[in-house]
Amino acid sequence: MTGQSVVVETRNLTKIYGDGADVRALDGVNLIVRAGEFLSIAGPSGSGKSTLLNLIGALDRPTSGEVIINSTPLTKVRNLDRFRSQTVGFVFQTHNLIPTLTARENVEVPMYESGLSGGKRRARAKELLELVSLGQRMNFLPNQMSGGERQRVAVARALANHPAIILADEPTGNLDSANTAEIMALLSELNRSQGTTLIVVTHNHEVARATRRVITLRDGKIQSDVAVKSAFESDLIDFKSSALGQAILQNDGLPEEIRDIAPRLRELLERV
Numbered sequence: 001m002t003g004q005s006v007v008v009e010t011r012n013l014t015k016i017y018g019d020g021a022d023v024r025a026l027d028g029v030n031l032i033v034r035a036g037e038f039l040s041i042a043g044p045s046g047s048g049k050s051t052l053l054n055l056i057g058a059l060d061r062p063t064s065g066e067v068i069i070n071s072t073p074l075t076k077v078r079n080l081d082r083f084r085s086q087t088v089g090f091v092f093q094t095h096n097l098i099p100t101l102t103a104r105e106n107v108e109v110p111m112y113e114s115g116l117s118g119g120k121r122r123a124r125a126k127e128l129l130e131l132v133s134l135g136q137r138m139n140f141l142p143n144q145m146s147g148g149e150r151q152r153v154a155v156a157r158a159l160a161n162h163p164a165i166i167l168a169d170e171p172t173g174n175l176d177s178a179n180t181a182e183i184m185a186l187l188s189e190l191n192r193s194q195g196t197t198l199i200v201v202t203h204n205h206e207v208a209r210a211t212r213r214v215i216t217l218r219d220g221k222i223q224s225d226v227a228v229k230s231a232f233e234s235d236l237i238d239f240k241s242s243a244l245g246q247a248i249l250q251n252d253g254l255p256e257e258i259r260d261i262a263p264r265l266r267e268l269l270e271r272v
Contacts, residue, residue: 004034004036004037005034006032006034006035006068006071007165007197008056008069008197009068010066010067010068012066013028013029013030013055013062013066014026014027014028014029014063014064015048015051015062025051026052026220027219027220028221029217031052031215033165033199035164036197037197037198037213038200038213039198039211039214040207040208040214041199041200041201042201042202042215042217042241043241044241047220048217048221049203050169052217055067056165057084058074058083058084069165085113085114087163088164088166088167089158089159089163090169091151091155091166093169093174095142095151095154097150098142099143101141102139102141103129103134103139103141103145104122104138106153106157107128107129108122108125110157110161111161124160125156125160128156131159133152133186134149137149146179147179148175148178148183151171151172151175152183155171167199168198168201169201170203171187171202172184172202180206180207184210187200187210209228212227213227236268239269248265248266249266249269
């Protein structure tokens with residue numbers, strides 16, 4: 001992966017909210033994402049996950065620091081709306097489909113400013129819906145589809161303009177476990193077969209475990225950045241970010257029943 005081009009880079013990225021008691025949502029985050037990566041940004045509520053995604057997607061501006069997409073600093077982009085539509089695909093927790101449009105028409109929406117003819121827009125939408133296994137549902141309205149199917153339409157729509165990167169903010173947050181597994185399998189397959197670069201924000205450990213790299217945020221800073229090689233290693237990453245994991249690492253406030261094995265646990269946690 002080290003030979004791949006850099007799609008996203010953040011340099012000392014900081015975001016502060018508020019006038020009086022300021023909230024430092026991000027605190028000097030440095031991150032590099034290369035073409036073809038499939039990674040997740042995990043962490044507890046308030047850790048800065050969605051703030052980071054919004055800054056990468058040019059939906060918000062940093063207090064200081066810089067976001068660079070495909071070698072272009074966002075501060076140098078004059079028309080951010082056009083840049084977003086041409087460079088970034090978004091998938092949100094709620095699918096945000098237009099209820100009066102069919103699946104095909106929803107996928108066409110981002111292409112209206114691309115200059116494509118109606119025929120080419122329809123052909124592209126059909127191709128993408130077939131890619132997400134919804135070819136037979138392209139003329140269905142959102143209320144005629146299941147939650148998982150609607151999210152598949154949202155994924156197809158995010159791919160419409162051949163984006164350099166797809167940003168997914170809690171894409172399975174409103175789905176049951178079966179549909180969650182299906183959506184993550186779909187994203188994994190898109191990454192494998194299409195080379196799509198994907199960043200998924202999630203608080204769900206199972207979702208993070210399905211990606212290839214897990215970045216854990218805490219208090220606006222990157223706590224860990226680990227390539228996921230096995231389920232065991234992924235479990236260790238999750239445990240490391242927990243209150244007990246932090247107590248073991250700091251050798252402070254340990255429950256009496258684990259003090260004997262704490263040194264061995266600490267050694268394992270320090271490896272990830």
